Amino acid sequence: MIALSFTDFRKNMASSFDRVDAGEFVFINRGNKKKYAIVLMDDDDLSITPKMAEKIEKARKEYQEGKTLKFESAKDAQKWMEEL
Template sequence: MEALSVREYRNNLAASFTKADNGEQVLIRRKNEIYALVKVGREDLMITPELQARIDKAREEIKSGKCVTLKSSEDIDAYFDSL
């Protein structure tokens, strides 16, 4: 599929969104970069039960001190150097 220029995209916004709604790939070329118009479903913006469980676990680890605390740029440099 050929990418639309920004001008072509701007002049055909409704058609581009209709194509994306129908699952078609819409590519937009800006200078030397290519971008894709992608439909994002409501479920893609929600926290799944699995993600919530990971968040809860991370919060518990932080509360119990199972984390690394870095207070300065020197701490950050030392931490990354230790990896």
Template sequence: MQVISSREFRQNQKKYFEKIDMGEQIIVQRGKDKSYTLTPVLEDDLYFTPSMVERIAQSIEQVKEGKITKISSKEELKKLLEI
């Protein structure tokens, strides 16, 4: 783990991104009371993954085809969600 200043990070971003890619943890200290951990974003972290986009497209098609369930009350929602 390495703690660096925000100035150091700005001046050497490439260097620190490469260290992060190699698995090193980098913490950027900003002022006296704020710190940030830099971590790579993995495909699993992305909300709109290809599989999620496909699920959304399928859901849109189901709505167009009228294959929907209308919920009118809290009780109906609980029943649908099985809670």
């Protein structure tokens, strides 16, 4: 992981994108309160396909029917995952 000021990002854009391509997290701080992340995307990430829409609707229905898991803490969720 690397966090850069906006100025440093502008000076090192190519290497920042190379790091993201290599799987590293790159964050950019702009001013005191604004933070951004560079994320690698492909064309499929830019739209909701019919298949994805089906999955979203199924998840909404399961949620409405109470068929979802709820954990009191991240530790409880981690414990549940480790027991799978």
